[in-house]
Amino acid sequence: MNSKEKKEIKVPMKEQFGNYMVPVRDALEVFSGKWKIPIITALSFYESCGFKELERIVEDITPKMLSKELKFLEDNLLITRKVEDTRPVTISYSITEYGRTCKSVMSELYRWGVEHRKKVFNIEGKTWDKCLGH
């Protein structure tokens, strides 16, 4: 129990790093999950999409998840929802300028992920094809 007996005293993370995990968790909330990155990517590419359009672009997503994630992304100022004055009324979802800052994070995840596949599964080019659809 005496500190003399311990060769090295290792303090808890918070003492060492403060609350560095708080912003990391904020970021993870935006980028983790099955659908947020695909939606952000779709809107980064297409500028503006309707709800049903997104349902088709982001394959296999259910309307419930799409609706939920769009609200989340809007709350986080990454996209906008605009009601267009057309008949019938259409909605256009677009990425914001701020939303485009996600690209650097997504690129880093992609880059690391590619290296990770090489390292862990020893996949370079050939076997890689297996992962494309099938």
Added chain:
Amino acid sequence: MNSKEKKEIKVPMKEQFGNYMVPVRDALEVFSGKWKIPIITALSFYESCGFKELERIVEDITPKMLSKELKFLEDNLLITRKVEDTRPVTISYSITEYGRTCKSVMSELYRWGVEHRKKVFNIEGKTWDKCLGH
């Protein structure tokens, strides 16, 4: 239904981007969740730790989660588990050289997360303190 009628034809993500989500998901598997980043960070800082030591450093983690995540990180070549020839037997968990490549991803998540807090919660320095501890 005719393509003439559509002003713009938006193709599904896979057609546009192939399987770019595969490595992104691989990366997210490593960096998402409540405990992986804290564990990686702890081992990046302390070089080598025992199980009970990690239980104290990574605050509030249960042995079940710690055990599970350590196995996962080992399977992903990010850490090593070495049985030391001591009495009693001790185990030393260490980060691998490869494991250190996680740093660039975690830094990017941190950097973006800090900006995101500023943007969304309008938090700069003062209110920030609220997030430290309690």
Added chain:
DNA sequence: CATACTGCTATACTTTTGGATACCACTATA
């Protein structure tokens, strides 16, 4: 007036994630 398109919501699940608690074998120390 039936059909189909838009932009969703509602309900009932299943799966995944993580937490709580107890406990185990082994070894050292007082």
Added chain:
DNA sequence: TATAGTGGTATCCAAAAGTATAGCAGTATG
């Protein structure tokens, strides 16, 4: 020989995340 430290496992449970399926109001279009 009781106590405490090491490195975990086992069991049960709650909450979160995601899926499946149905439906609805409004507006066209044939």
